[in-house]
Amino acid sequence: MDERLITERKQRTFLDPQVLARLAALPLMSRRPMLGQVSGRHASPHRGASVEFAEYRKYVPGDDLRRLDWRAYGRSDRFYVKEFEADTNLRLCLVVDTSGSMDFGSVGITKLEYARRVAATLGYLAIQQGDAVGLSCVAEGIVTSIPPKRSPAHLTVLFDTLEQANPSGQTRLDTILHELAETIRQRALIVILSDLFIEPASLRSCFEHLRFRKHDVAAFHLLDPEELAFAFQRPTRFVDLEGGPAIFAEPSEIADRYHRALKIYLDELKQVVLETGVDYRRVTIDAAYDTVLTQFLVDRARGKGLR
């Protein structure tokens, strides 16, 4: 496996071995119980055979006699069954926005490239800890969809798909998230990597739908510093990367209103993610992605943001 990874490192520009090595020590934890098919390091809603005690329960006919706690019987003269937490694996579903707007980047890297790095690193970490990883590249629809698998060989498919993803088309993330909420049958950690240029109201229903399906949702909101600053001087013709009509504007005149619109959007979005329990991370793509991921993993390991 290590040799294969070395080969991957040579080929994939979005994988940094040093980053992978640093982050390997940090577990990718789910904030909600997962329903896995195999044993793992994530909590399950069911009782299982882990070493972690869960509770005592009265014996009922049909229970496995091997699980009777004889010491408790000796103390109380009653039959109790000793139950332990079940550990299961995690289904990590990476949703990467490949719409045209993700092709923008003013700091030497596009938002899509940034999303690739984050997605690839998370995928690698998940496979490493025995979790299943799936990938959906979405734009106007689901461009590519790879179901979650635990196999290390699955990484190659994942990376290939990421590498081949081309930014084009409009963002229909809201529609697609509804679709994914219905199609991902078991509980999963859904990590969305997108610029989220959608009305927050639309996203609210998406996030609520995913939450209803017991999914753990994390969103990396990727923004370019130039999109935040909007510091142009000359009259500019803005060509829509998603194929919409171009807009001519005098930046000095429109900047104020642009910032106002951006602030309103961000405030509304913040309210949405707070209310829907999404693990929201606003990321400017000039920030080092390993730092962003480290913070993400550490926060999750500490259970921050769990609702």
Next chain:
Amino acid sequence: MNFLQPWLLLGLPLLLLPIIIHLINQWRYQTKRWGAMMFLLAANRMARGYAKIRQYLILAMRMLAIAGLVFAISRPLASGLLGFSGGRPDTTIVLLDRSPSMQQRSDTSAATKLETAKLQLRQTLQTLGSNHWVLIDSANGQPREFDKAADLFDAPDTQPAHASANLPEMLQASLEYLQKNRPGQTEVWICSDQRQSDWSTTSNQWTAVRDAFRQFPQSVRFHLLSYPEAATENIAIRVTDVHRDRTEGSQELVMSLMLSRPEGSSAKKTIPVQIEVNGARSEIAAEMAGSTLEIKDHRVAFDPALPKGWGRVTIPADTNLLDNEFYFVFDQPPLRRSIVISEDPESAYPLALAAGISPDPQWKADVTRGTVDQLASMDLDTAGLLVWQGTLPTGSTAQVVSDFVRRGGQVLFFPPTPEGDAEMGPGFGPTSNEFMGLRWSAWKASEKAMVENWRGDQDLLASTRSGSSLPVGQIELRGHAAISGDTSTLASMSGGDPLLAKATTENGGVYFCTASLSSKYSNLARSGIVLYVIIQRALDKGLESLGNTRDFVAGDSQAKNLSSAWTKVAGSDDILSTEFAVQSGIYQDGDRLFAINRGLAEDQTDSVQDEQLDELFAGLNFARVESKAGNVASIVREIWRLFLIAMIAAMIIEAAMCLPKWVRPQGALA
């Protein structure tokens, strides 16, 4: 709005400069592939309100700044008087009304209308500028050229005068000046108080002058600087009659005075009237209750040893100083001598009768009758009137009559006796004798013709002093003569043919009466009143040239001819010798005394209405601005400073609107 440099308005297309720069700036745009279009769209939606208006306002401010600059350097004028000005005129003609009514002061200022007009016009013309300056004043009526505007109003020709203005004549003089000199763009400035007497709105001359100006090829603009404010507390005095008491041994003058003030003044007022006769002064108190007060036959004692003399009446100073004084002269009346030349004894009799009956029994009258052949032996030098019935004089006879007229005598012509109803009898027709360019062209027989129009305001057919009209309308004609030549009609019949016409002469008077004195053709002799009045009035006028004293209305053409030999006896100290004929006073030429006074019309306050003005200047480029005495504000004012301030204000507003708004630090968003 008017501009002193209107051609600089050609720079107004520069207003488009901000728009062009804006468009050029837009053409230099950069293209940016952009993802966050939703915020741009949202920003654009927000820009539909104030932000869009702000953009337009900034553009408008930039255009306003340029407009302000262009207008400022075009030197705009604040006045609606000028109409659209084509810039500096080539010639500026000032028609200045110096008549006594222009000496009216307002109740609140010591400046007269004339002084105010000169001040305002000086400021205006110095602002506007011109290549040539011409002054036509109401007293002299002749154009005078000046080098600069300031000289125009320092000239003695602009000082107050007692002569009335004649605006049609002044316009005629300006027209003749323009026709002679053919200048370019011309401005004619008229300063007047719009008195009806000065404007003579009914004069036929207006039509001729207006038509001539309309056809004038050069651009001529008329500006009336008007001071129509009526006097409220002004009283004028004049002597309506003065003569020596003709009773045996009397040592008194009999005077009639008239005091007048504007209509509507009814407050009782006692006015001390000072009367000075040959240096002796006396005073009477006149109680005035209405608008006029006539003092009839006031007797003043004087030294009977003096055969003639002069005097004046004065009242205290009021708002117009020029009508507070009136001069008069008196003398023994000359013998009322007339000469009647007639070829028809039937006609000669009523003529001699009308000339021989003196209107005052104490005045002696003498009539000499004769034929054309006897004229050479008659003494015309002592006669005031020559009545001529028959073929017009010719040759040496005509020369004698012309000399008589030139001396100041009056001639009244009646047509030759017609031969039945024949149009061309002896003395009629194109080959008949001609006198001063006039001839009897034909005899027109008619059934019954009546006189329809006559001049009741002046000359021989004027109404009586009491205001009653002469019974001219009762004259019936069954034939009349036609006149060919240039005359002014004093009375006309149905159909327009004249009954009484006056020839144009410098001195004296030449009248043509077209009615025959024969009872077969008219009742002129039989009714007698009109004939008597015509003859007596003509005789009175003729006698004026014979006496040792004479009254003239200021500005009278005959007085102007005589005034070169005059010396001043009484009057204002400031009067120039060239202005004797137009300034009130007593003047002397040898043994003869002359009194000059303002005309009767100057005491009348009727004004020309705006509608009449519009009619008078119909079809001409005419503008009127109203001012009042004591108004020191210039009628035109350069207001480029206002535009400069507007430009600066526009630039400041534009700069303020262009200031970038405070932008929230980027960190707050990230």
